[in-house]
Amino acid sequence: MEEIKNRPKYDIIGDIHGCFDELMKLIKMLGYKKKGKCYIHPEGRILVSVGDIADKGDKNLKCLNFWINQVIYGNGIWVYGNHCNKFYKYLVGNKITLSHGIEKTVKEYQDLTLEEKKKFRYRFFKAYKSLEYYKILDEGKLIIVHGAIKEEYIGKINRKIKAICLYGDTTGKFDEFGKPIRNDWAAQYKGDALIVYGHTYAKEPVIRNNTVDIDQGCVYGGKLTALRYPEMTFKQVEGKEYVKYKGYICEF
Numbered sequence: 652m653e654e655i656k657n658r659p660k661y662d663i664i665g666d667i668h669g670c671f672d673e674l675m676k677l678i679k680m681l682g683y684k685k686k687g688k689c690y691i692h693p694e695g696r697i698l699v700s701v702g703d704i705a706d707k708g709d710k711n712l713k714c715l716n717f718w719i720n721q722v723i724y725g726n727g728i729w730v731y732g733n734h735c736n737k738f739y740k741y742l743v744g745n746k747i748t749l750s751h752g753i754e755k756t757v758k759e760y761q762d763l764t765l766e767e768k769k770k771f772r773y774r775f776f777k778a779y780k781s782l783e784y785y786k787i788l789d790e791g792k793l794i795i796v797h798g799a800i801k802e803e804y805i806g807k808i809n810r811k812i813k814a815i816c817l818y819g820d821t822t823g824k825f826d827e828f829g830k831p832i833r834n835d836w837a838a839q840y841k842g843d844a845l846i847v848y849g850h851t852y853a854k855e856p857v858i859r860n861n862t863v864d865i866d867q868g869c870v871y872g873g874k875l876t877a878l879r880y881p882e883m884t885f886k887q888v889e890g891k892e893y894v895k896y897k898g899y900i901c902e903f
Contacts, residue, residue: 702732
């Protein structure tokens with residue numbers, strides 16, 4: 652108990668996808684209070700996002716603004732997700748396909764005034780460019796990533812590792828719904844560090860080989876999950892079904 656007491660404490664939140672009301676309900680449940688422009692925990696806990704903050708839900712910019720403030724003002728941690736990365740590409744002027752939920756985020760952005768767009772872009776870039784593809788915490792005992800990271804890649808970065816962090820360990824093939832088929836990387840993991848990730852929808856948190864999947868499909872009517880570390884307990888709120896889910900649900 653003393654060991655846990657003296658360790659850094661994090662509340663790691665799964666894929667939000669624009670579910671702002673559920674996010675705020677969870678933040679309140681976790682005990683965070685608004686202080687200035689961000690939310691602070693009275694016990695010094697830190698909020699962490701596994702990425703995919705926007706797209707698909709109905710309040711995407713509110714979710715992004717929340718995490719931008721946490722990163723800039725509240726020591727919050729946010730790792731790149733594939734949806735985050737796609738929106739970044741849109742904002743810097745790259746040509747992207749407006750599908751899979753990003754069209755909702757873009758619509759909210761386009762509804763802003765010119766001045767509001769300038770302010771949002773400045774704040775988004777300030778936060779986003781400080782992020783990492785995966786984050787090593789608690790002296791190497793904890794790793795946060797969106798999609799996946801193999802044990803041999805920890806501490807390294809290159810184009811292949813970036814892709815795995817964003818999209819998971821994909822096979823290059825696609826299922827009947829057009830979604831990438833992924834290798835079961837967690838089944839092979841044998842590392843000592845706890846890896847907490849999202850991206851792969853599972854009805855309940857999946858704990859295997861010192862990895863935890865906390866994407867419980869809030870935007871599909873599932874749950875928004877927070878893993879409290881190092882206590883290894885979960886807090887969840889029920890989500891509203893903003894979109895129908897089409898694809899594979901992890902049942903490990």
